Amino acid sequence: MRAVQSKDARFDGWFFGAVLTTGIYCRPSCPVVPPKPENMRFYPSAAAAQQAGFRACKRCRPDASPGSPEWNVRADLVARAMRLIADGVVDRDGVPGLASRLGYSVRQVERQLIAELGAGPLALARSQRAQTARLLIETTTLPMSDLALAAGFSSIRTFNDTVREVFALSPTELRRRTKAHATTGTIALRLPFRAPLCPDNLFGHLAATGVPGVEEWRDGAYRRTLRLPHGHGVVALRPLPDHIGCQLTLTDLRDLSMAISRCRWLLDLDADPVAVDELLSRDPLLAPLVAKEPGRRVPRTVDGEEFAVRAVLGQQVSTAAARTHASRLVQAHGEPIDDPDGGLTHLFPDREALGDLDPETLAMPKSRRRTLLGLIEAMGDLDLGAGADWDRTRAALTELPGFGPWTVETIAMRALGDPDAFIPNDLGVKLAAKALGIEKLNEHAARWRPWRAYAVQHLWATGDHPINYLPA
Template sequence: MLTDEDAYAVLRSRDGRFDGRFFVAVVTTGIFCRPSCPAALPKRENVRFYPSSAAALEAGFRACKRCRPDTAPGSPEWNVRADVAGRAMRLIADGLVDREGVAGLASRLGYSERQLHRQLTADLGAGPQALARAQRAATARTLLETTDLPASEIAFAAGFSSIRQFNDTVRKVYGTTPTALRGAPSARRPPGALRLRLTYRPPLDLPALFSYLAARAIPGLEEATAHCYRRSLTLPHGLGLVTLRPAGTYVSCELHLADLRDLAAAVRRCRHLLDLDADPRDIADHLTRDPLLAAVVARTPGRRVPGHVDAAEMAIRAILNEETPAGRSLLVHLVRTYGTLLPHPPFHAAGVTHAFPRMEALASSDGPAPVTALARALTAGTLHLGPEADRDQVERELLTLPGLDAEAVARIRMRAFGDPDVFLPSDPAVREGLHRLGLTAGDARRWRPWRSYAMQHLSAPLTHTP
């Protein structure tokens, strides 16, 4: 958190870079906003600052209807932090509290409920239940605005345990009823079809992200061009299909879900896939301190680190080396042989026919031995690759398995766990970029903690136009 005086200076400037980093509440109106809200500037003595929307809600404020602070990009702080608060936030965003309660969240992280509540309250101004409640409210709002489902179905799909809890939370957060929040009737939409807007901090080089994913796409599982990416999802309650496209100041996200309770988990995974919660200007400010790298960063603004929607799948792809045609051929074979066939309807995508094989299927398969070994470790519970996993511990455990060398594990850290400080000097595109600038791998030390992003700039082609 900034100091209150610095935060008020940000509020005066309406700097959108700070949306999601902190929230501004006005005691005279009882409303909280994002820092870039265009409403009249409140007096300093009437303003309170909170590190999360949940903290503002717990303090008795309701969300601004004008700037919609609940739709702000996530804090880029979680791109760096891998401590218990960071891992807890990822699990809450994935809907774990709705599925397993606070006790399940604490167990995943190896803490008592009291310890976890104290840690999150200190860092975020709210405990796990309040953080989950704020997310349920945002999910309910999305469903109210994008579907014609009855409010009773939306309540349970969003994770509420009762209709009364749903109604009370919507009134508290938005100052209105679910019916009023829904507004005028919309055109009838097929069940499970959702169209969302994923926000981000500009600039964003989305064609570069899609091109990266297209070069590694596994037919049947995903398809991509420089302007669209589509793939299947395996979610906690069922399967899903997502299509992502550029749409001006946001990313268009079309979701087909077998179970609407998976909405929060699907959105979190899509945001991680495209690294939408990063702050590219902060990263660029750091990297351009190196005069040799500054011109490259200026030529390719908005580069993000491609993430992944499933850590276990990413680990399999790293074992088989998705970077090579031979590795992708093996992955195609696994998907066609052991993958889950998507139902048709409700999924209507000719190029995407399967979901990635479940680890249980691969554990008992006659596939490559390293793949089987990893799948068995995951199904036996001796290895954990969920959002709660500690990056360093996972690295140590993965290196004990056959078929995984240091480079493969580094790719898993970068893409599956969002580690912003991975560097792969042996990558051909990175090696070429270093040579072009007259740099060595040792020079990368100057770019910490953003070496993963430096690699994206180094590997950009000379003719690249964002």
């Protein structure tokens, strides 16, 4: 209740407050006058509030708040399920598909989600579909029948009923409140985040390590291609003071929800920077770095398998050499695309395309060729997605030839999203630690847990490398 009374935006997405007298649920930071405590009920998810009969506030738009940072910190069943639901697994494969990915029965998954979030996987996926529908209603002029399909609804009736129930407006009334623009598959939207956010290393890293043809920095935005279930897409992400500007061009609008989820994951937008910075600042050696540039995020990836391949290509070589190797791979095996607005040319090759790879065409040592081929062969059994079991995937990677701690932990940090992934043998980390006067790095880093991946970002920032700066 104190968070609601103080309108503390740090708690947006952590929980939702519902008002009995109005039937509305809100973010903690909603600007309206807080109701009396006895008239409030609190829910751990928007889906739970919706199931209890409350509709979304039209002023604070709680359905559009950043996701709970808890799902990115934890590695248990509920957290993994939430990451997979955000990635659209329930919409594509149903609850049985979600349970299969998690390695549990449908009943176990439903029971644990209801116990912790007050809603099962279907209700959570429905809430996400409602938010996708609202975005399409407000940003496109698609006919409602096409829009319903694109948002993931099985019928126009279900779409109409859900939108009316969640937003207390029909789809047509919701569109009248906005100025939708004609669209050919391009959608502009705002991606919210918890402040503060330091864009320098986040976008600097993505731009400096970008693979030509797949990624580029153009006109103040990071652009890249996306491989999606129903087609492909191109996204442009631009850092702005209070949000990330996002422009998505999709060949199939059914991929919108997944594309948004993967962009948020890429930029680590659901993190809790206040909690991270508070803990790291307890270390007097790290505190000045945190105070200088608070809100650092961990740059991640939109495709775990892509990043694993790139991690192998980057073993023991410079950033420029890694980009060159990856670019050659893309030109030889990537799927060509058209990009009228920029210089993107290909999708990064997927597992099937890499299966035809001739190792003799790779300009790298034979040992690294074997490592890459071993990874490609193992990909069918490796879970490198957002819902992976971190420990299990680490163990599987460690068994592959040529996979040492640097490669495994780099993948854990950027593909799996483990906030405590740590690479003490990285040259940049070692040089920064030495400059700070840290002698026993592993022992000292124990005080940074569970945020060691964020500590790595601060250590890297002490070096004069393009990954630390926004491109000009």
